[in-house]
Amino acid sequence: MKEPEFTSSLELVRWIGWAQKKSGEDWIRARELSHEQAFVLGYLVDNPGSIQRDIAAVSRTSAASVSSLLQGLERRDLVERRTEDGDERRKRVYATPAGAELISGFEDAMAATDDAILAPLDGDERATLLALLKKITAELPQPRR
Amino acid sequence: MKEPEFTSSLELVRWIGWAQKKSGEDWIRARELSHEQAFVLGYLVDNPGSIQRDIAAVSRTSAASVSSLLQGLERRDLVERRTEDGDERRKRVYATPAGAELISGFEDAMAATDDAILAPLDGDERATLLALLKKITAELPQPRR
DNA sequence: ACCTAACTGTTAGATATCAAACTGTCAACA
DNA sequence: TGTTGACAGTTTGATATCTAACAGTTAGGT
Numbered sequence: 001m002k003e004p005e006f007t008s009s010l011e012l013v014r015w016i017g018w019a020q021k022k023s024g025e026d027w028i029r030a031r032e033l034s035h036e037q038a039f040v041l042g043y044l045v046d047n048p049g050s051i052q053r054d055i056a057a058v059s060r061t062s063a064a065s066v067s068s069l070l071q072g073l074e075r076r077d078l079v080e081r082r083t084e085d086g087d088e089r090r091k092r093v094y095a096t097p098a099g100a101e102l103i104s105g106f107e108d109a110m111a112a113t114d115d116a117i118l119a120p121l122d123g124d125e126r127a128t129l130l131a132l133l134k135k136i137t138a139e140l141p142q143p144r145r
Numbered sequence: 146m147k148e149p150e151f152t153s154s155l156e157l158v159r160w161i162g163w164a165q166k167k168s169g170e171d172w173i174r175a176r177e178l179s180h181e182q183a184f185v186l187g188y189l190v191d192n193p194g195s196i197q198r199d200i201a202a203v204s205r206t207s208a209a210s211v212s213s214l215l216q217g218l219e220r221r222d223l224v225e226r227r228t229e230d231g232d233e234r235r236k237r238v239y240a241t242p243a244g245a246e247l248i249s250g251f252e253d254a255m256a257a258t259d260d261a262i263l264a265p266l267d268g269d270e271r272a273t274l275l276a277l278l279k280k281i282t283a284e285l286p287q288p289r290r
Numbered sequence: 291a292c293c294t295a296a297c298t299g300t301t302a303g304a305t306a307t308c309a310a311a312c313t314g315t316c317a318a319c320a
Numbered sequence: 321t322g323t324t325g326a327c328a329g330t331t332t333g334a335t336a337t338c339t340a341a342c343a344g345t346t347a348g349g350t
Contacts, residue, residue: 001166006342008259009259009275009278010161010165010259010262010263010273010278011272012164012278012281012282013158013161013162013165013278014162014165014205015205015285016158016162016281016282016285016312017155017158017159017162017292018156018205018279019285020158020159023251029309032344034308034334034335034336035336036336036337037335037336042335051298051299052299053297053298053299058161060160060164060311061164061336061337061338062338063298063300064299064300064301064337064339065336066299066330066335066339067299067300067301068300068301068335068336069318069336069337071300071335071336072334072335081284086246086348087298087345088298088345089297089299089344089345089346090297090298090299091163091298093217101159104334113259116152116157117281117285118154118155119284120280120281120283120284121280121281123328125277125280126154128273128277128328129154129251129278130154130157130279131272132266132270132273132274132277132340133154133157133158133161133274134157134262135265135266135270136157136161136262136265137157137160137161137164137203137264139264139265140161140164140262148298150304170338179305179306180306181306181340182304182305182306196328196329197328197329198327198329205306206306207307207308208328208329208330209307209308209309209310209329209332210306210307210308210328211313211329212329212330212331213305213306213307213330213331214306217305232315232328233314233315233317233328234314234315234327234328234329235314235315235327235328235329236328236329253304253343259321274348276301281336290318
């Protein structure tokens with residue numbers, strides 16, 4: 001019973017997701033960030049001025065989680081929030097220079113870990129996998145709430 | 146920027162993992178359990194007397210998490226922990242009758258949601274997907290710590 | 291103008307997770 | 321028999337997540 005059978009694809013999917021989260025951990029922990037904080041900070045560098053609602057959608061979480069996550073980043077002056085355009089509901093979020101500097105190289109590090117995880121597959125197999133996953137996710141619910 | 150490109154298989158993998166977690170949520174919430182509590186309780190019905198270390202390995206988490214998770218289940222008398230075999234280190238964990246009753250049908254419900262997620266794929270495609278995922282996970286680190 | 295509904299973000303309370311430090315127990319070995 | 325190291329579990333303090341309830345803002349309809 002120490003060797004489970006793994007007949008379920010979705011069990012393997014969850015395992016891979018876990019491994020991906022783990023694999024960049026050294027890089028992230030060296031900067032005293034959580035995985036989620038790093039992801040959002042990286043996203044903000046590429047998409048400055050995003051509103052929290054969109055950040056929640058992209059990071060597949062809730063507005064409430066984004067709110068508290070950004071509080072942590074704002075406390076360390078890694079991001080800045082302000083309202084613009086005369087719309088007092090939306091808060092535009094920006095990475096500060098310190099935040100951008102801290103996260104630089106994150107995407108490269110993540111791409112490297114992705115490559116490491118997919119290493120057992122050759123080019124054709126990766127293409128097949130991507131096609132199958134797209135077929136599944138096309139039918140999947142979006143985390144909009 | 147509202148239509149992300151998704152060139153990364155691993156991004157899709159994480160999305161599917163998220164959807165799987167969400168999909169059984171109604172069933173689980175009706176019983177006032179968390180996803181993780183339900184998983185562990187179900188595991189204990191099939192593997193009575195497991196020790197916490199093994200539960201951590203199977204649920205791909207840490208001994209500390211299992212410790213606090215089981216405290217929640219024990220508070221509601223859904224599981225019971227006791228030492229046996231004269232080994233005072235290991236704590237054998239059992240689902241109580243109430244716990245077993247509460248979780249009955251869980252595995253069927255989970256299997257149904259798995260089927261719903263994989264619905265876009267036919268039998269051959271599912272077999273291909275499973276083979277590719279096994280190839281990846283064969284090289285993946287185990288969450289042992 | 292006003293009312294209402296939708297939208298955006300926050301808070302509160304619960305659970306999960308992790309790392310690190312700690313306690314207690316067992317076993318091997320001198 | 322005593323010491324030492326490995327093992328199992330807990331605690332602590334931080335962050336993330338969820339739901340539900342809440343507050344302020346905007347826009348639409350009458």
